[in-house]
Amino acid sequence: MRINADFSKRVAVHFDETDWVASPSAGVERKMLDRIGAEVARATTIVRFAPGSAFAPHTHDGGEEFLVLDGVFQDETGDFPVGSYVRNPPTTSHTPSASLGATILVKLHQFDPDDRTSVRRRIDGKGDVQLFKDTNETVEVQTWAPGEEVLLDATGGLELFVIEGGFTEAGEGFGKWDWLRLPPGTRSSAQAGEQGALVWIKSGHLTGMV
Template sequence: MRINADFTQRVAVHFDQTEWVASPAAGVERKMLDRIGDEVARATTIVRFAPGSAFAAHTHDGGEEYLVLDGVFQDETGDFPVGSYVRNPPTSSHTPSASQGATILVKLHQFAPNDRTTVRRSINGADYVPLFKDDHETVEMRSWPSGQVVPIDAHGGAEVFVIDGGFTEQGEEFARWDWLRLPPGTRTELRAGPDGARVWMKSGHLSGMV
């Protein structure tokens, strides 16, 4: 399976215009943002867990990072409510579930093979939260007030996911849970919407994909 697999291209996925697709696990549905592979894939996905649903225990050979968008996500290490950002490095394993339901943004098989950094952090209650940084990538949460113009120099590529509010880029509007991927070398501007914007951003990590 290949979805938005050409990393030289700008890609925009709007949450309200994308259908949910059933996963192999009962009660778990997905909106696929990009994907290379089948069930074991390099993937960026919005995943919705119905109350009481779960995935079988599995190991993340290429690592996993996720942001909880709604509800409470769970595994053996604890409960992760809305606003939780988690990085599970390569070789980590868990049994994810959501007893009361949850929606997450998750990225799979995109870590450097030698990365062994675990992160558990909340983005709640702050305008800026640095989440992770190494020679490969930078991950952060940013908030911008209404009308702010934000220059983007994505020399290593970037992804911008709207948590709340919205922004425009090249005349295209992005609202809650919309996703924009910019290829390496992109220089552009984002303008925060009338309600401002709170976004999850990842940059620098796409240079090896083109």
């Protein structure tokens, strides 16, 4: 399976215009943003867990990174409420579930194979928060004021995911839970909407994909 697999192109996915797709686990549905591979894949996905649903135990050979958007996500290590950011490096395993339901943004099989850094962070309130940074990538949350114009430097590639509010880029509007990927070597700008924007941003990680 290949979805938005050409990393040399700008890609936008709007939450309200994308269908939910059933996963192999009952009660778990997905909106696929990009994907290379079948069930085990390099993937960026919005995943929705119905109350009481779960995935079978599994190991993330390529690592897993997720942000909790709604509800409470759970595994053996604890509960992760809205605003939780977690990095489970390669070779880690767990049994994900959501007794009360949850929605997460998750990225799979996108880690450096030697990365063994675990991260557990919360996005508390407003303001800019650096969630993770190494020589390959930076992951952060930025708060943009209403009408603010922001330079988007995609030298190493850039992904933006709207947590709250919205913005426009290249004449296209983005709202809650919309996703934009800019290819390496490009520069652009975004303007926050009337309510401002809370945006999850990942940069520098796509150089080797083009």
